[in-house]
Amino acid sequence: MSTISLTADAPTAPAIVSARGVTHRYGRTPVLRGVDLEVPEGAVYALLGANGAGKSTMLRVLAGIEPLQGGSATVAGVSVQKLSIADRQRLGYVAEGQKLPDWMRLEQLEAFCAPLYPLWDAGLAAYLRGRFALDSKQKLGTMSRGQRMKAALLCALAPRPQLLLMDEPFTGLDVAVKEELIGGLLESAGAEGWSLVIATHDVDEIERFVDHVGFLRDGVIGTAGSLETLRDALVRVELTFSNAADVPRSWPGAWRRFRPVEQAGLRVSAIVDRDSLATDPAFAAQASNRDERPLSLREMYMLFGAAQRHAGGGIPA
């Protein structure tokens, strides 16, 4: 089973993040095996991958939290190894499970963060506090998980970052909180033209607002590009036949390139690249019904991001 090569998708804007061959390991355990990543300026980029694929590590490398062990990576044209304090002041980082000073009230947290960022916008902070319905007098230690994430996001957005890195920001949050977070995020980022990189496997939540995706699997990004390009390139074709005799017994290679053709009775479904449709096989014409639609992000994730299953897997008898 192969992956589609769309990494040559030329960025239309200068890159805010550019990484080449980034490697990282913890002791003897390699996590990143040569990651290439290009995030255009102003993009909302989703870094998708299964648990343990290396998404969090990649974001921490970009944020300067983990050392760059191999390869090269730049943020806004500056190597992550040489990020100055001024560079980091234009960088926001929010992670699920990130520690917060529980003894502080929200207003104390804001007061602590403000001096660290010369572009801290107290007005924006106040606006986000209201939009997220946060109480400035409440201690962080008594906040719910969603409130803590909102507080962290508030502190990341108020300095008006040029680039915001978010690691699993929606994990464990209920639907309403997710909507609030995404709304606030889109509102701020959209208005200011900030760049966002979101590492997640929560594909359903992000599909409506990301414009670029990269699929990280086994420590490398095999497929990446703009969501529009990917959608143009890949098509799910569903054929319905009138009788069983018309259903072909073998399939052309282009139809089996990404995953096996799924057959349920007289219905057949396959993922093919759009170019292959130009030379439709003969059996397609015999289908009583034919439906084509672009791939959803979830389907792309299952193709390029989800961990590959072992052959012969399944529940043992």
Added chain:
Amino acid sequence: MTRIAALAHVVRYDARRMQRWWLAYSTVLAVAAVSPAVFRGIKVGQYEPLWGYTTFLLPLTGLVFALALGQGDGAYDARGFLRAKPVSDPTRAAARLVHLLALALFTVAVIVLGLWHGGIGMPVALSLAASAVVPYFLLLLYSTSIGASTRSLSSGLLLLFVAFLLLFPIGMFGLDLPRSLLSRSVLLSLAVIMLWLTYMGRVTWRQAVTISMGLFTLAYGGWCARVVDPLDRVPSNTPPINERVRFGAFPDSIGERDALPYTIEGARADRLYWVPDASIMPYGSPSTSAESSQPIRLGYGNTLRVEAFAVSPAMLPGLEGFVWAPPFPPGASSRPLSGMAVGDMRADARIRDVKEVTVAAQLKRYRAEPLVTVPIALGTWYEGGGQSLSMVVDRGLPVLEERQSPRSGGAPLDFDRDNPSSRFDIVVIDSTTRTAHLLQPRERTGSQAVYILPTIGFQVMRTEFQQQELLRALMRPGSRSSAIVYRWIEEGHSGTSETRMVQRWPIGPDSLGQRGLRAMVEYKR
């Protein structure tokens, strides 16, 4: 935001983060400081639980504090709050160091108050504190580094426990190895931690090399030795002297406990000499085995007892014109220095017939340094260098009480005739009659030690003198007598090696019967 402002910002943040630890630690120290029993010389057995309090709880609380301090936003704490903020690594590290320094100073300051409250004079307490700050700071740094290398407090505590078990054999607790070695051990352990963090990808090689180079420079650059051994009384590289040990004629035969006479050529009358080591090397043995060429130590074990420590008033500054009052102290003499080396003459190797022997001896020269002159009275006689001397009354008799830190670099008061390296002498003088009395120890009682931290503690020792009646008489009101405390400072050393022909040296082992390796030797001119 300037770097100083950023540092202050992070220090305030850490102070808030650690406020509960500060509160807990302050409470523990405060309890210790107001408990005189903790700091006084306690009889072992009577208040034994308190020993655990001082030796275990106090240092452990401080070290756990440092551990927790290091774990926040440490190398393993990738989700730490400050790690994601525009705060540089050096700023975070500097803020930690500020806290550690404050912790060390605060701890030691409270202990100084406790010592003072417990009856120790402030000069001695300050001296003890000064010698304890750097080692304790290193211990805290060690604990903080372990904290930065572990994910949780429990794993950090486990590693800290193991690390201190490893430090135990090399003398962090109990054994009295040189402080510089301890400091190097701690610093080398820190370097190992850096290697581990590098291996785990938590720091870069560049950072690890930079920090390790700094640690090694600290460990081997001499800084530690200078800082933690400030009270070393004996200079390490004393100059050579011209005086030599000259052995006299060997007697025709010499038996067990017989004397081997010697003189010290060129000896000065105002100096003290000591022969710390002497040996005989048999040459010309018919046997070619290695054992026959081993040196034979003179004396019981490796020591050579020298009777002629001829302490005279001329050797002690401030006693010009004084004479010893009877009864004369043993060894006191006004004759030119010469000595009789008396040993058990036990050979520690099989001895065969030889034609010649080589006698080797080392000689050291000491000068007396008066520490203090005080009127004969109860109370403090001397304080300084981590030691204090006080005259107190014990069961109606005047005794000299010494309080001293065993880790302050100096040795306890030693009135031993054999070893001037740690020897003190106390002379009572009567200015009216121009007589001097060299106090002779009769009994050393009740050696007690209270360790407050692994790096700070003291011993209490009491010495009775043979001249107790004299002391009691001189302490009466109206007495114009004084006491001078001397210590002996090594001034130089020399070595002597001499080869002589012998006719019958020594008696072969067969004639020793059941004595086995314990051979009797005979000297021939």
